[in-house]
Every structure is written in C-alpha cells, then in structure tokens.
Amino acid sequence: MGRPREFNTQEALAQATRVFWTKGYDATTMLDLLAATGLSKSSLYETFGSKRDLFLAALSGYCDHRTRMMQELLQSRPTGRDAIAAFFALTIEQARQEDHPFGCLSCNEAAQMETHDTEVRRVVARDIDAMESVFAEAIRRGQTDGSIAPGLDATRHARFLNTLHHGLQIMARTRGVDRMEAAAAVALDTLE
Amino acid sequence: MGRPREFNTQEALAQATRVFWTKGYDATTMLDLLAATGLSKSSLYETFGSKRDLFLAALSGYCDHRTRMMQELLQSRPTGRDAIAAFFALTIEQARQEDHPFGCLSCNEAAQMETHDTEVRRVVARDIDAMESVFAEAIRRGQTDGSIAPGLDATRHARFLNTLHHGLQIMARTRGVDRMEAAAAVALDTLE
C-alpha cells in the first residue's frame, strides 16, 4: 500500500558513509549527503532522522562491517600470523586505491572525539575494543598453530598491533603508503 | 608610537593552539578563539589575518615546537634508545594530564586532511617527515652507542616508530592510556 520507496536504504547509507569517511562528520554538510545519496531532504530526514542519527548509523555499520571482515579473515587464513598479515596488507591495499576513501572512519572520528557526544564516543571506544579482541584472538590462535612466538603476552601485543593499525590509518590519510608498508612489516616481525 | 598592544601575541597564539588542538579546526569557531585568547574580534583579525591563517600559525608553531623538543631529548639523553623511550614516556604522560589537550594537533588534522587546503596538508606532511627524520637519527645514534641493535634498517624502523606514535596519539584521544603503555613497550622491545 502507498507509494513505494524509490531508493535503497542500505545503498543510501553506504553513500552517506562514504562522505563521512572522506570529509569527517563536522565538515560534511546535509547538501553533501543529499548529493551523495541522491535523496530529497524530506526522504533523508524521514528515513534517518537527522545528520547525527545518520552518522551514528553509518559509523556503527562501518565498525560492524570491519570487525566482521577481520573475523572472517581470521577464519579463512591458515594461521594466526597469516590472518594478521592479510589484514595489514588489505589496509595498505585500500590506501592505494584512488577511488577509495582514505584511512578509517572510526580512527578519523577518534581524532576529533572532543566534538562528539557520548554515544558516538561509545561506538568508537567499542570499535577499538572489538579490534583489540580480534587481534588478541589471532595472536592466541597463532601461538597454538605455531606461527607466533608462544612467549608473547597476547593482550599486550594485541594493544600494540591495534595502536599500530590506527597509526597506519593516519598515514593512509596523508598518502604515506610507503611508510605503511615499512611499519606493517616491522610489526609482523615482532610476532616471531 | 600609537596605542600599545594590550595582549601578548605569542600567548594569544598559544591559547588559540590549545583550542584547535582540543576541538579540531572545523569545530573551532571564532567565538571559541576570542574567548580563549581574550582578544576582540578586530585585534584577532588585525594580528592573525583570518581563522585559517591563525590555524596555520598555530599548526606550524606546534610542529616546530615538538620537533625541537624531540631533538633536545635526543641531545640530552645518554643513548638513542633512551631518547626514544623518553619521547614515548612523555607522550603518555601528557595523555594522562587532565588539563592537557589530548593527542597531537598534527595527527588530529592529518585525520581530516580532505577538508584542508594544500598549504595545511604540506605542513602536516612536513611534520611527519621531520618526526621520521628525528626517529631515524635517534636509531642511528643508538646503533653507534650500542643501545640499539646494529642490524636494524634505520629508515624502515623510523617509519615504524613514527606510525606507532601516530597510533598512540589516536589512543590518547580516546583516553586509552593503558593501551598506550603496552604499545610503546612492545615498540621499544623491537630495538633490541
């Protein structure tokens, strides 16, 4: 019943995510979002509520997606070390793609936490925790399958890898891809 | 001759830097800057030109200051390794200070490069290069004084440390100070 929607909600959200990812929350205007999604103002507000709500949906979706991606990587690779290496390689590869937004939405917004409300902060904090957990899991699996030195403190090392990953994403923003490769390579060396 | 200035330019710049550092360029309004510096609008525009010019001055000053600080650290510490350790320790200590802005101005703005013009981008890029240089210098000195393994590729490792440092600054923004310590400790371990 009623006139059917002329747009795909998920696709619109993906486009909006792209804009936030590229420009950051503050610098993104409703005009940007309308142009990117192709929706009318009414449709966007009707569907997503407000700029902040849309951002929250985009951020949550982005974080969930990446966490899932990491976990799948962890499942599909032969060893824990391979999974970590593949994740870093993927991060670098994305930074090379000209048509791909640079860096990481969550990291970017973490850099401007002060301007965000508590709910956004919580999502970002949770994302950091989630990534740390997956790193720790990968390390423990690597220690079981023999690809990672058994003496490592998994939690400590997970925090290290997580921190380095955030640094890599900042480097991606400045297009320092060469630097990313060196940094990731050294990080992988620490696993042996 | 003429009415003398009632404020200190350097001090005003320092206050402005603090605001940019805390909130980021986009989220900082002229009102914020006026309140922080205590100047009138006319004085601020007369002295600094525009919001962007003021930001550029703040950013340049911030980067220069930190580079100098790193170099002094390198001079004053007994070994190259000590210098690097002291730098990370200082970064973490600052992240603990409640009254201190979190993270690093340059890193924060690197996370939103897309919204900046080429001149700002150049300053940020130069800052990254400068830090990498100091890291490399510290590593080479450490290799000479025996505090750092001679087999390390200084450039490669400098990129690694630099990237990790940027990650640390992001962690500082989210108040993940515990994570910072673990990450920095692992990074220092790689020098042996």
Added chain:
DNA sequence: TTCTTTCTGGACCGTATGGTCCATAACTGC
C-alpha cells in the same frame, strides 16, 4: 476511478558562522 498512503521537491526558518567596518578609546611623541 477513487481513496489512501507514502514519497518527493522546494520553500521556508532560526541560528550561527567567518568576516568587515567604523566610531571611539588609549597611548606616544612633539
């Protein structure tokens, strides 16, 4: 066709932004 529901475009609004301008105050040198 008609009714109902939903979507759509754009007009509109209050606010806050970065920036300009000017009258006036404050100080120095003569």
Added chain:
DNA sequence: GCAGTTATGGACCATACGGTCCAGAAAGAA
C-alpha cells in the same frame, strides 16, 4: 595639550548551516 597612530569593542553583513513543513505527485487497493 595637541596631533598622529594604533588598539578596541561592537554593530553589522552575507552566507550557509541543520532542520521543519507543506502542497502535490505517484503508486497500490478497492
């Protein structure tokens, strides 16, 4: 004290922002 110079405060401006609202278009159900 006067002239010249500079700083100051605040009024003012155009614009752009996020957000609301409504008249009408479009499509399914009867």
